[in-house]
Amino acid sequence: MNIPNLLTVLRVLLIPVFILLFYLPFSGSHMAASAVFAVAAITDWFDGYLARRWEQSTPFGAFLDPVADKLMVAVALVLLVEEHHTLWLTLPAAIIIGREIVVSALREWMAELGARAQVAVSNLGKWKTAAQMLALVILLANPPVLSFWVVVGFLLLIIAAALTLWSMLHYLLAAWPHLSTEPKDK
Numbered sequence: 001m002n003i004p005n006l007l008t009v010l011r012v013l014l015i016p017v018f019i020l021l022f023y024l025p026f027s028g029s030h031m032a033a034s035a036v037f038a039v040a041a042i043t044d045w046f047d048g049y050l051a052r053r054w055e056q057s058t059p060f061g062a063f064l065d066p067v068a069d070k071l072m073v074a075v076a077l078v079l080l081v082e083e084h085h086t087l088w089l090t091l092p093a094a095i096i097i098g099r100e101i102v103v104s105a106l107r108e109w110m111a112e113l114g115a116r117a118q119v120a121v122s123n124l125g126k127w128k129t130a131a132q133m134l135a136l137v138i139l140l141a142n143p144p145v146l147s148f149w150v151v152v153g154f155l156l157l158i159i160a161a162a163l164t165l166w167s168m169l170h171y172l173l174a175a176w177p178h179l180s181t182e183p184k185d186k
Contacts, residue, residue, distance in 0.1 A: 004051035005061045007043040011068040014040040015075055022079050022140065034141035040072055041133040069129075070100050076136045084144045088154045092161035096132065099164045103171055110175055124167045132160035 014036055022033035047065065051057045077093040084090075135156035142149050172179075 002051075002054075002056045002058065002061075004047040004054070004056050005058060005064070007047035007050070008061055008064045008068050011040045011043050011047075011072060012064070015072055018140070019075060019079065030143055031141050034137050037072070037076060037140050038137045041137065044069055044072075044129075044133075066104075070104070073097075073132060073136065074100070076140060080136070080139050084139075086154075089139070089157065092154075092157045095161040096157075096164050099168045103168055106171055106175055110178065113178055124163060124170060128160055128163035128167055131156050131163060135160055 018033045018036040018040070021029055021036055023029070024032075044065075047061070051061055074097055077097060081090050081093050135153050138149055138153035138156065142153065144150070
């Protein structure tokens with residue numbers, strides 16, 4: 001266990017904390033939940049940076065890091081969809097969660113073929129993640145009342161959903177030669 005892996009584990013452990021804070025009945029609950037989510041999101045960047053910088057990448061970290069990210073984002077989206085009850089949040093949330101399922105399955109399948117590098121994380125995915133995390137921090141911090149910040153959060157989430165679709169298309173096109181081949185006779 002090294003510091004980057006501990007930061008990844010911390011990110012997973014912070015999920016129930018931000019859920020609890022989100023639902024607690026006090027005036028600063030949204031801001032507190034958002035702050036915990038923001039800390040978790042920062043550890044996502046920081047653990048990867050430290051693992052590369054200190055050459056401490058491990059199989060455990062390579063497995064848990066994307067799982068922690070997807071859990072964190074999916075939980076935040078579910079909380080927000082349940083609270084906001086609006087198409088402007090529900091549709092991007094469904095796109096983001098659906099894309100994660102498709103791309104995870106695609107990466108697993110491509111790994112079985114020995115071609116996982118063709119669907120590795122791209123810079124487009126990093127921009128998507130940045131827009132998504134910022135949107136979630138903003139939306140978690142604000143109650144479901146139409147305000148300037150809620151609109152900014154919705155717009156960022158819509159941008160993240162568009163980037164999500166674009167990156168999914170990029171991954172599918174990279175994998176297409178493997179997806180479109182005829183099955184081999186056994």
